[in-house]
Amino acid sequence: MKIFTTKKELQQYLLQIKGLHKSIGLVPTLGALHKGHISLIEQAQKNNDVVVCSIFVNPTQFNDPKDLEKYPRTIEADIALLEQVNCDILFNPPVSEIYDDNEQWHLEIGPMEQLLEGKSRPGHYQGVTQIVSKLFNIVNPDTAFFGQKDYQQFSVISKMVELLKMPVQLVMCPIKREADGLAMSSRNIHLTTADRQHSLVLSKTLNWVKENFNRSEIQQLKHKAELMISAEEGVELDYFEIADGETLLPANEDTKTIVALVAAKVGKTRLIDNVLLIHGQ
Incomplete structure (x- = not known):
């Protein structure tokens, strides 16, 4: 595997x-790689001749300095994992290589920026679009791979690609889960043993909604899901939404693609998860 730290090289x-x-x-990442990331690398290898993985803890997408500070950085372990799966290239630049001083960025991405994650983390998606646009311009990939766990992020990046007319195909890869259902995340290492048990309410509730899904009962299902999660000890619900898979606005009986999305604080760790309820044609 070749490792680069500068754009020019x-x-x-x-x-x-x-x-x-x-x-x-x-495959753009923030590092602290796990099997979910590796599944993206493997999908990229099936679709391309050469795969680039970027590892960059992007400061502009963290609206909480403490969150940025405590985000896990495990570059040596990450390199070992990438080498195990024969990734071709790692791009691991310092912040100074990516950003100039006092750099400004704003992309008008519409209502999606203010919903769900956008509402809970103001400015987050401006930071995401800023770094992903930079990576696309540096690497000029044919295809870029993202995980479904960050469903809203994928939707925002899709909008960015459309607005900026970027010549890249985006691929959303399925969520990788632990054996008990918890969505794999770099943040899971912060969960205590008790938190880890309590966190299972998120995937269990999403599965329950999927199994019981009925277009005419969207509001009732949403309400029951909120009650199920709020009743779990040590879990503070941020949002549970049954949304239009295209716009992320609340779904109705006529919505073609429907996704259930959840965010909650488990102990001190904020987790997100989702499940597709109906795939549009």
Whole structure:
């Protein structure tokens, strides 16, 4: 695996790859890699000749400085994992390589920015679009791979690609879960043993909603789900929404694609999860 820390060296190398008419897949990450990330790398390998994984803890998408500070950084373990799965390239730049001083960014992405995660984490998606647009411009990938766990993030990035007319195909890969159902996340390492048990209420509730889903009872299901999660010890519900998979506005009986999304604080750790209820045609 080749490791690059500067844009210039990476771009020079990728120009050679492009010159050989090889396709490039990008998997952008914040590091602290787990099996969920590895599944993205493996999907990228199936679709492309060369795979680039980026590891960059992006400061502009953290609206809480403490959250940025405590975000796990495990670069040596990450490199070992990437080497195990034969990833071709790691891009691991310092902040100074990515951002200039006093750099400004604003992309008008519409109501989606203010909903759900956007409402709970103001400015988060401006930071996400800022860094992903930079990575797309640096790597110039044919395809980029993201996890379904961050469903809203994928929707926002899709909107960005459309608005900026970026020549990249986006692929959303299924959520990877632990054996007991918990969605894999870099933040899970912060859960205590008790938190870990309490956290299962999120996936259990999503599964319950999927099993009992009925278009005419969306509000009742949402209300019951909120009660189920709020009743769990040590869990503080942020939101539970049954949403239109395209707009993320509340779903109704006519919505074609419907997704249930949840965010909650378990102990001191904020977790998100979702499940697709209906796939639109």
